[in-house]
Amino acid sequence: MVSLIVPDARAAAPAVATHAGGKTHVTIDALSKRYSGQQVDALHNVSLTIQHGEIFGIIGRSGAGKSTLIRCLNRLEDPSAGRVVIDGIDISALSARQLVAWRRRTGMIFQHFNLLSAKTVRQNIELPLKVAGVPAAARARKVDELLALVGLEARQHAWPAQLSGGQKQRVGIARALVHDPELLLCDEATSALDPETTRAILALLKKINQQRHITIVLITHEMDVVHDLCHTVAVIDQGNIIERGPVWQVYSDPREETTRQLLNPDFQSVPEQIVPRLSAQRQNSYSRPLVRLRYNGQGAHPDLGVLGAQAPGEITVLYSAIEWVQNKPIGQLLLLLDAKHEAQFAERQLANFADRLEVLGYVTGS
Ligand SMILES: Nc1ncnc2c1ncn2[C@@H]1O[C@H](COP(=O)(O)OP(=O)(O)OP(=O)(O)O)[C@@H](O)[C@H]1O
Numbered sequence: 001m002v003s004l005i006v007p008d009a010r011a012a013a014p015a016v017a018t019h020a021g022g023k024t025h026v027t028i029d030a031l032s033k034r035y036s037g038q039q040v041d042a043l044h045n046v047s048l049t050i051q052h053g054e055i056f057g058i059i060g061r062s063g064a065g066k067s068t069l070i071r072c073l074n075r076l077e078d079p080s081a082g083r084v085v086i087d088g089i090d091i092s093a094l095s096a097r098q099l100v101a102w103r104r105r106t107g108m109i110f111q112h113f114n115l116l117s118a119k120t121v122r123q124n125i126e127l128p129l130k131v132a133g134v135p136a137a138a139r140a141r142k143v144d145e146l147l148a149l150v151g152l153e154a155r156q157h158a159w160p161a162q163l164s165g166g167q168k169q170r171v172g173i174a175r176a177l178v179h180d181p182e183l184l185l186c187d188e189a190t191s192a193l194d195p196e197t198t199r200a201i202l203a204l205l206k207k208i209n210q211q212r213h214i215t216i217v218l219i220t221h222e223m224d225v226v227h228d229l230c231h232t233v234a235v236i237d238q239g240n241i242i243e244r245g246p247v248w249q250v251y252s253d254p255r256e257e258t259t260r261q262l263l264n265p266d267f268q269s270v271p272e273q274i275v276p277r278l279s280a281q282r283q284n285s286y287s288r289p290l291v292r293l294r295y296n297g298q299g300a301h302p303d304l305g306v307l308g309a310q311a312p313g314e315i316t317v318l319y320s321a322i323e324w325v326q327n328k329p330i331g332q333l334l335l336l337l338d339a340k341h342e343a344q345f346a347e348r349q350l351a352n353f354a355d356r357l358e359v360l361g362y363v364t365g366s
Pocket residue numbers: 035036038042060061062063064065066067068069221
């Protein structure tokens with residue numbers, strides 16, 4: 001098999017790429033958590049840095065440790081070792097009283113919304129302000145502002161049972177923002193929602209991030225959430241962070257099999273019917289070179305016109321999966337070139353039209 005791999009710029013990249021212009025907001029330092037009675041750590045020596053204003057996704061399979069990690073960020077769980085420093089404050093050192101005050105600056109939203117069924121939309125949003133002793137007029141102003149932000153003015157007197165899932169999550173989001181937090185933690189915020197509602201909630205979270213400059217940390221097992229919303233992603237597996245980086249980078253060139261499975265299970269596929277007809281050497285004059293062009297955001301663009309000009313003749317698209325992630329083309333094209341071309345020719349002519357080019361061999365017959 002002839003194979004040409006264009007050098008990988010990522011090898012030289014820092015382990016954690018920072019959000020543009022960001023300064024550190026959250027530092028997770030060698031965090032471990034073992035629940036009592038358990039033989040293994042739910043989190044093992046986890047270290048991460050999250051920048052101000054960033055949307056940071058933590059993705060992993062069920063049981064990987066996502067909930068444990070996000071709950072350690074506001075000390076709903078106490079870590080067994082390590083520390084969490086947020087805006088310079090080591091939250092493990094806070095007294096119970098300090099923790100109550102500190103938690104007001106950290107909003108949290110939940111998969112199952114956690115609304116009080118005996119209170120209206122308005123009352124649910126207002127409650128944490130009441131508990132904090134905020135005067136009635138200021139409470140009313142804040143609730144009005146947040147109802148407008150989440151688009152629920154018309155439903156403010158409805159009961160939770162009268163709301164759709166998406167509306168309930170909007171209430172949850174408004175309630176999480178009452179104390180103007182700088183950090184919003186989202187625990188599987190869209191897992192209970194249908195795809196269309198998920199998109200609307202993600203758009204709302206994006207708006208909140210952009211308008212209010214709130215850092216968002218979310219955990220999810222849904223690839224689309226990471227893809228559509230996050231700047232940076234960390235992949236957690238069996239309590240360990242196995243991969244991290246800007247979404248476009250991890251998405252386009254996953255290093256770990258678990259990441260590949262989570263983010264893009266079809267990424268490596270060569271169509272099944274092609275495999276038996278693929279050989280390293282040309283079988284006859286009708287054998288056609290099979291090339292894989294990979295785009296992983298390093299600068300190359302999938303320009304089919306230019307490509308056709310470089311390798312004239314018949315070009316058959318066997319597989320194409322290009323997506324635009326954070327404004328960069330990510331994915332691959334699997335192309336059968338004209339039988340008149342040799343593999344070496346394809347390597348030479350097309351090397352500049354992909355971030356990585358592989359000639360997989362020759363395909364013979366139909
Ligand atoms: N309170 C607990 N007591 C004992 N073990 C726990 C507790 N909570 C979680 N675990 C265990 O810790 C590990 C990590 O669980 P965690 O809930 O953090 O994973 P997760 O990635 O959020 O999973 P899911 O997506 O299914 O919610 C699992 O093995 C789980 O069984």
